[in-house]
Amino acid sequence: MKTKTKKWSSFLALMLTSSFLVGCDLLDNDTTEPEEDTQNGVVDEDGRVTVSEMRVDVSSGITDAVDVIDDAVVSIINLQRIGDTPWGWYGETEATEEDEENLLQAGTGSGAVYKVDGDTAYVFTNNHVIEGSDAIEVLFKDGTRIEATVIGADVWTDLAVLSIDSEEVSTVAEFGDSGNLTVGEPAIAIGSPLGTNFASSVTSGIISAVERTVPVDTNMDGEMDWEMTAIQTDAAINPGNSGGPLVNIAGQVIGINSMKISSSTIEGMGFAIPSNDVVDIINQLEENGEVVRPLLGVGMVDLSMVSPQQQQAILNLPEDIDGGVVVAEVATGSAAADAGMEANDVIVSFNGVDVQNGIELRQEIYDTEIGQEVEVEFYRDGELQSTTITMRSSEEMI
Numbered sequence: 001m002k003t004k005t006k007k008w009s010s011f012l013a014l015m016l017t018s019s020f021l022v023g024c025d026l027l028d029n030d031t032t033e034p035e036e037d038t039q040n041g042v043v044d045e046d047g048r049v050t051v052s053e054m055r056v057d058v059s060s061g062i063t064d065a066v067d068v069i070d071d072a073v074v075s076i077i078n079l080q081r082i083g084d085t086p087w088g089w090y091g092e093t094e095a096t097e098e099d100e101e102n103l104l105q106a107g108t109g110s111g112a113v114y115k116v117d118g119d120t121a122y123v124f125t126n127n128h129v130i131e132g133s134d135a136i137e138v139l140f141k142d143g144t145r146i147e148a149t150v151i152g153a154d155v156w157t158d159l160a161v162l163s164i165d166s167e168e169v170s171t172v173a174e175f176g177d178s179g180n181l182t183v184g185e186p187a188i189a190i191g192s193p194l195g196t197n198f199a200s201s202v203t204s205g206i207i208s209a210v211e212r213t214v215p216v217d218t219n220m221d222g223e224m225d226w227e228m229t230a231i232q233t234d235a236a237i238n239p240g241n242s243g244g245p246l247v248n249i250a251g252q253v254i255g256i257n258s259m260k261i262s263s264s265t266i267e268g269m270g271f272a273i274p275s276n277d278v279v280d281i282i283n284q285l286e287e288n289g290e291v292v293r294p295l296l297g298v299g300m301v302d303l304s305m306v307s308p309q310q311q312q313a314i315l316n317l318p319e320d321i322d323g324g325v326v327v328a329e330v331a332t333g334s335a336a337a338d339a340g341m342e343a344n345d346v347i348v349s350f351n352g353v354d355v356q357n358g359i360e361l362r363q364e365i366y367d368t369e370i371g372q373e374v375e376v377e378f379y380r381d382g383e384l385q386s387t388t389i390t391m392r393s394s395e396e397m398i
Contacts (some may be wrong), residue, residue, distance in 0.1 A: 038377065052345035061249045062204050065188055066249025071171035072113045075139040075161070075192040075199045076125045076148075076243055080106040080132060103135055110191030110244030111138070111162070111175040112253065114282075121166035124282055125243030126258055127153045130160050139192075141200045144168050152285030155218050156226055156293075156366070158258050159278060160243075161285040173245060176252030178231065189235040189257055189270070191244025198240070205235030214259065214271050215359070224380035227359050230271035231255045237270035246272040250273050253278075294370045298333020300358040301326040303346060315346055316382035322378070323356035324348040339389040342380065349377035365391075 024306030044050045081102050109129030115122040123138060130136055136148040146164055153160035156307045187207050192199040209232040215224035233246060237260045246255035284291045303311070303324040311317045315326065327345040330337050347361060348354060351374040355361040368374055368391050 015111060015326035029178075062186065062188060062202075065186075065247055065249050065251040066190065066202055068199060069112070069171065069173050069245065069247055069253070070190065070202075072140055072169075072173040073141065073190045073200060073244060074111050074113065074123060075196045076109040076111045076123075076129050077105055077137040077139060077145075077196065078107040078109070078130055078133045079103040079137060080133040080388035081134045097212045106132070108192055108195045108240055109242045110240065110257070112245045113164075113169050113171070114173045114175070114253070116166045116169055117170055119166055121164050121172075122151070122282075122286065123148065123162040123164060123257060124278065125160050126256065127155055127158045127160045130162070132136075136162060138162065138164050139196055140168055145191045154281055154285065154291045156215070157273065157277065157281050157291070158218075158228070159256070159273065159281045159285065161282050173253050174251070175279055175363045176212075176248050176250065176254045178254045178276045181207050181231065181248075181254060183207055183209060186249045187231075187233045187235050187254070188239060188247040188249075189233070189237055189244065190247060190256065191217045191237075191241035193236075193238035193240040195240055201241075203236035205233050208232040208268075210235050210274075212271065218261075224364070225359060227363065228258070228271070229274065229277070230258065231274055233270050233272060234268035235270060236268075241270075255283065292370070292393050293366050294368050294372070295334065295394050296361075296365050296389070296391075297331040297336045298341065300328075300361065301328045302357045304357065315344060315379070317346060317379055321346070321348065321379065323354075325355060325358050325361045327378075335389050335392045339376070341376070341378070341387065341389075344380070345380040347376060348379065348384075349375075351375065354362060 004236050017211070041049055082104055096135050108126055108130070111123045111125035111129070113121050113123050130150055130153065133150075136150060136397045137145055138144045138148045138242055146168060148162040148164045149159040151163050185207050187205050189203045191201060193201050212230050212232045214228045214230050215268040216226045216228050217224050218226050231246065231254065233245070237257050242259070244257050245253040246257050248254045255269065256278055257272045281291060303321070303326055306315070306326060325347045327336070327341060327347065329343055330341055350361055350364045351368060353364050355364060370391055370393050372391050373388055374391060375386055376389055377384060
């Protein structure tokens with residue numbers, strides 16, 4: 001044991017000695033004074049700080065996409081006439097040439113030129129951007145500002161089409177296939193957040209989800225009356241971005257920015273109307289000035305809004321019915337009237353699809369075609385009945 005101990009002691013002493021020698025060698029090298037650092041930033045011959053001449057290539061897929069479409073993106077200016085009251089209420093009548101001086105900017109949004117036909121160019125935007133306007137102006141990226149005419153608008157899809165003189169148009173946006181999107185792919189929003197002072201602002205993110213169902217209150221009465229199928233993105237969308245394009249990496253329009261969820265606890269949840277839906281609607285707006293949809297011709301109340309006592313006393317519904325739409329009234333000459341429907345009927349199925357509320361029923365109605373025959377199932381005085389309805393448009397109502 002003593003021999004082994006002596007050997008380990010000798011080995012340890014050798015290691016310490018080696019470390020000491022190495023350390024001494026480093027200390028000896030540090031005794032030389034370092035060369036004086038003559039670098040003092042980027043300066044000119046007079047010693048004044050200047051800008052570096054180095055150039056960095058910053059081009060990317062996003063910059064290329066923006067370059068493709070940027071000049072087609074415009075700001076939409078909603079002008080309304082101020083009334084004569086001291087509170088400045090906005091007037092509801094159409095503005096005349098004499099009233100042009102009284103038109104003030106009531107709101108702004110975004111849009112893009114998507115088509116040129118001779119002397120006329122067409123611009124898409126949101127319905128809520130131009131709603132209530134007495135006049136509309138379009139502001140281009142270079143500052144050119146021209147008058148626009150509303151060709152058509154649709155409250156349910158929140159889309160509108162404007163026409164302008166094509167003389168100022170240099171670039172036209174191209175629609176991409178929103179049915180071919182991949183979650184996680186780049187998405188770019190271009191528009192005028194917070195007004196025209198920030199026109200042509202670009203934000204980028206990704207496609208967060210596709211085919212999101214988003215409830216919408218179209219008439220601002222506090223009740224949701226429609227569900228929009230939308231693209232979700234985390235690209236920053238702010239007030240003023242509404243109506244502007246959501247763009248893919250190829251610079252194609254894949255959606256029209258329409259809404260966002262705004263809360264201090266929520267960030268990065270914006271929604272755009274898919275381009276495949278947009279194209280169908282704007283073609284109809286160009287041709288007809290409106291979207292002609294089939295109508296059932298009834299006033300609707302969700303069954304969930306009727307108390308259980310009323311469901312039993314007035315509607316006489318079976319206890320196991322937990323969803324449906326109560327017919328509040330039937331319009332004279334409507335498809336529902338011709339099929340024999342009455343007030344207090346409770347619709348539970350339309351065209352073979354169960355419906356729980358007015359949103360679902362309205363969507364099923366709009367999925368049918370004018371002239372199509374559909375079967376409607378409903379409860380009347382506690383009994384399940386059915387009738388066949390031939391769908392018609394509002395123009396066909398007698």
